[in-house]
Amino acid sequence: MIRTLGYGLPRLGPRREYKGLLEGFWGGSLSPQAFLQGLEELEGLRLTAYRQGVDLYPTGELSLYDPMLDLAVALGLYPVAPGDLEGYYALARGKGALPLRKWFGTNYHYLVPRLPERPHYRPQPGWFPYPVGREADSGEGLPTLMGPYTLVRLAQNPPTSPREVKAHLQALGEAYAELLRGAWGRPVLLQEPALILDGAEEDLPHLLEVYRLLGAQAPLVLLTYYLPLRPRVAEALAGLPLRGLGLVFEPGAPLPRVPAGTALVLGVVEGLSVWRTDLLPLRGALGPLVEAGQEVWLAPKAPLHHLPWGVAEPLPPELAGRLAFAGERLRELALLKGLLLGEAQGEAQAWYTPPSPWDRGLPPPPPPRPPREVRRQAQRELSLPPxxxxxxxxxxxxxxxxxxxxxxxxxxxxxxxxxxxxxxxxxxxxxxxxxxxxxxxxxxxxxxxxxxxxxxxxxxxxxxxxxxxxxxxxxxxxxxxxxxxxxxxxxxxxxxxxxxxxxxxxxxxxxxxxxxxxxxxxxxxxxxxxxxxxxxxxxxxxxxxxxxxxxxxxxxxxxxxxxxxxxxxxxxxxxxxxxxxxxxxxxxxxxxxxxxxxxxxxxxxxxxxxxxxxxxxxxxxxxxxxxxxxxxxxxxxxxxxxxxxxxxxxxxxxxxxxxxxxxxxxxxxxxxxxxxxxxxxxxxxxxxxxxxxxxxxxxxxxxxxxxxxxxxxxxx
Missing domain, CATH: 3.20.20.210 (TIM Barrel)
Structure with a gap:
């Protein structure tokens, strides 16, 4: 079986609707009710785009500000009741707001939560699976949540010893299990990009225990992206009873064997680049896997929010017909699925244009600057005060x-x-x-x-x-x-x-x-x-x-x-x-x-x-x-x-x-x-x-x- 999965479609919206809603609410021109209703309508627009483009997609994906902040309040790290917009946005932009850091080498900034000194979490189910989006959900999407390992690794105060890692993951497993009881038996898209980081291999014993616990609450689709997993991590995760295991696909690299009933969710189209994907080689690389009967979900290699929703404007000759933005990535997934089913050959061939040549010559670098003390002495002429x-x-x-x-x-x-x-x-x-x-x-x-x-x-x-x-x-x-x-x-x-x-x-x-x-x-x-x-x-x-x-x-x-x-x-x-x-x-x-x-x-x-x-x-x-x-x-x-x-x-x-x-x-x-x-x-x-x-x-x-x-x- 071949299916397509889209995720990360820009919450900004095709016309920056998200920006207008936030700034209207913060500026006082939108009431809380009008603001939340606007978010519901935006989520409806996003879900419609997913339904028209792919087979599978997340629901409840639209954050009020940042998914890591959503996760922090859902786990009770900060005492913000569901619906308390003032308390929520104080953590984002008020006195004592959480620090901002860059997200996995990208220009997206996430808010960095602080873990409790003692591993104890107080989950608030009202924050999951619906920060916003309840009205737009038709019951077909996959509830989505950032995973416990990503929280542990990206916190302000990540645990530094194996014992502390184990204690936090065990406590988080119990808290997540309580949250997942609200998923109503649907598969849950658990996003764990931190599994690509150094150190994940050492933490595997505790991670496997947590994922087994959560898999007993809801069918898990464990999604990783940005980089391929280390082989040992991939093999260990492949042994779990998951509904799906998400990996960045590398043609020619071995894939782990997964149990019957587990789909391989393969990142095959770009999520960080705007150049169209050459789909024909992917057909050759993926064809044997499909022919062997493996269930495959075709997905992006990164969340699509790193791309514009779309660019509806005339492009210069150098770029015309060569670019794919977030909306076009969904189309690419559908094209690739068609190729693997023996369809869309001509359209796929016309989709891709090889890159232009690049002049790689550079002159030698200039000489180094004078030593620091020489510079410090010369710069006294600026006459700056203490x-x-x-x-x-x-x-x-x-x-x-x-x-x-x-x-x-x-x-x-x-x-x-x-x-x-x-x-x-x-x-x-x-x-x-x-x-x-x-x-x-x-x-x-x-x-x-x-x-x-x-x-x-x-x-x-x-x-x-x-x-x-x-x-x-x-x-x-x-x-x-x-x-x-x-x-x-x-x-x-x-x-x-x-x-x-x-x-x-x-x-x-x-x-x-x-x-x-x-x-x-x-x-x-x-x-x-x-x-x-x-x-x-x-x-x-x-x-x-x-x-x-x-x-x-x-x-x-x-x-x-x-x-x-x-x-x-x-x-x-x-x-x-x-x-x-x-x-x-x-x-x-x-x-x-x-x-x-x-x-x-x-x-x-x-x-x-x-x-x-x-x-x-x-x-x-x-x-x-x-x-x-x-x-x-x-x-x-x-x-x-x-x-x-x-x-x-x-x-x-x-x-x-x-x-x-x-x-x-x-x-x-x-x-x-x-x-x-x-x-x-x-x-x-x-x-x-x-x-x-x-x-x-x-x-x-x-x-x-x-x-x-x-x-x-x-x-x-």
Whole structure:
């Protein structure tokens, strides 16, 4: 038997309905009842798309904010009653909100729960299987839930000993068993991406015990994705009495033998790439399995929420007929099923076009920067005070700025008039920062729609869609550009705006570029081109811009790499190669700069325990990083690094005010782990998502806290 399974269809919806619902509710224009009804209608739309495209699909998949937060409240980790929207969203964006981290090497941010110190869970069945979606469910879908092992591995405080792992998994098994009693005998899609991680083999005895317990409550479809399982893990799971076992399929690699009645759920089409799948070779690889009588469910290799729902716009000749987004992936699954049944031969042949050639030549990297002490001495000419204050780069993106860009793109505004308006915005941003008393200024990025899209529009080799939106977290979306040819600078990237800003003030202004790791990570890369190849090509183009910036006398350069640790390979054997890639890429961007140019690196939402070797290899002068949602102890992992650090002074993703005393207390906590001469004062991240009054209030409080800190340390 051959069936198709779709999962992860973007909860954003085809027209960003999810974003509108969340922001309408948060902004007060939607009542709780209207908000929930809107979510029900969106879930109905999603389920209709599943029913039209595939045989099997999840139900109850639409999260109120994030599936890991849903899981945390369903297990009673936080006392939020079903239906308590205020309590739920406080954990996502209020005071004491949970930290954000990147999800399995992607740009999706999940909220990181904390496990109880003693393994005890209080399940709340009202949160499963219906956070939302009760009205839309016809009883045909598979209730879905993130699995216990993924919770244990991705928590803020994962257990560190085999004994603790066993205790938590046993307690979670009992809690999950109580939740699954609400599945009414349907197969349950239990998503366990953490089974691909290092360490899963050691935890197998406890995992098998949990899955046997849960299988007694409901038929389990155990779904893994992103990477193939380790052979030992796959073989052990294959011995369980499951309804289905989900694996990433590798043609030619052996598959585990499963008992009668267990389907092999094979990830065969892409979920992280937009290029169409070559289906004909898959027919040859899967045909013998089907002929032998094995039940097979064809599925994506990753949740489809990493792709836009669809892109209904004319595409350039290089891309026309070559792309597949989330909706098209469902069609691919149906096409492949037809091929395996002896149908759709002609349609499958016409579906795929081979990739274009890629020019792989690169010049040698520039020479390394001078030693740190030489740089530190030269940078004293910046005349910065102790605890220097700055921002990460972006200022609030107002409706007026968004309207300006829209008018430019539609032709209602010419380039000269647009530049005049951008100059006005930059002039106001500089005035505001000088009034606040910030030390290192930014131009505020009023011209940038997105930190990746903006650069893609100024580099050859990229295509940016008009409405190909993907959800990053909460209601935040971005449009991943499509890299289809070697990138080249079409025009200056940041020079004009930064030079204009610097002409308005004697204080140093940062020239801010998105780094090559992040540009590659948050774009769809060419088919057949490795991540490393794309990164180095992008680094070369950025390096040309940085050297021109320095030649024009700008003294501070910031490279934004929020995806740096996001792209740290999931398996340890690949870490050394990635570290070498990062070092070469950063060298191609900033290598050759004189000692007086201060190089900043910005990071956010990462597990900083892994950061030290990257800082030592990249050797920036200053590093700003997210910290406001974490305990200050996270800095212990960076104790003794030679670069200066700016952990976040306030949380930019909360609309609430951070009072002076709160910021000061946070900075004093940082000083328990960092030397005073090495601490910068800055927000967690950019201020793009905040309203102007929110940003102004917290920046003013941040500057006052820094002034108080200077007074206490005897300097002003």
């Amino acid at each position: 605890f220097p204050t700055t921002t990460i780069g972006s200022f609030p993106q107002t409706k007026e700025l968004r309207s300006l860009r829209k008018r430019l793109h539609t032709g209602d505004l010419d380039q000269a008039a647009y530049w005049e308006k951008i100059q006005e915005a930059i002039r106001e941003n500089i005035r505001l920062q000088e009034e606040l008393g910030l030390d290192v200024l930014v131009h505020g990025e009023p011209e940038r729609s997105d930190m990746v899209e903006f650069f893609a529009e100024r580099l050859e080799g990229f295509y940016t869609t008009a409405k190909g939106f993907v959800l990053s977290y909460g209601s935040r979306v971005w449009r991943p550009p499509i890299l289809f040819a070697p990138p080249r600078r079409r025009e200056p990237l940041v020079l004009r705006e930064t030079l204009f800003a610097q002409s308005l003030t004697p204080k140093p202004v940062k020239a801010i570029l998105t780094g090559p790791i992040t540009l590659a990570a948050w774009s769809y890369l060419p088919q057949g081109v490795g991540f490393g190849e794309a990164v180095l090509a992008l680094a070369e183009a950025l390096g040309e811009e940085v050297r021109e910036v320095a030649a024009h006398g700008l003294r501070v350069v910031q490279v934004d790499e929020p995806a740096l640790l996001e792209k740290l390979p999931l398996r340890a054997e690949d870490h050394a190669g990635y570290l070498a890639l990062v070092g070469e890429a950063f060298s191609r961007v900033v290598g050759g700069l004189g000692p007086g140019v201060q190089v900043h690196l910005h990071l956010c939402y990462s597990d900083y325990a892994a950061l030290r070797p990257f800082l030592e290899t990249m050797d920036p002068d200053v590093v700003s990083l997210e910290g406001a949602r974490q305990e200050g102890e996270f800095l212990e992992a960076l104790a003794g690094v030679t670069c200066e650090l700016g952990p976040g002074a306030f949380d930019v993703h909360s609309p609430l005010e951070a009072p002076v005393e709160e910021i000061l207390a946070r900075l004093q906590t940082y000083l328990r782990h960092l030397p005073a001469e090495g601490l910068w004062v800055n927000p967690d991240c950019g201020l793009k998502t905040r309203r102007p009054e929110e940003a102004l209030t917290n920046l003013r409080n941040m500057v006052r806290a820094a002034q108080r800190l200077r007074e206490r340390w005897g300097s002003s």
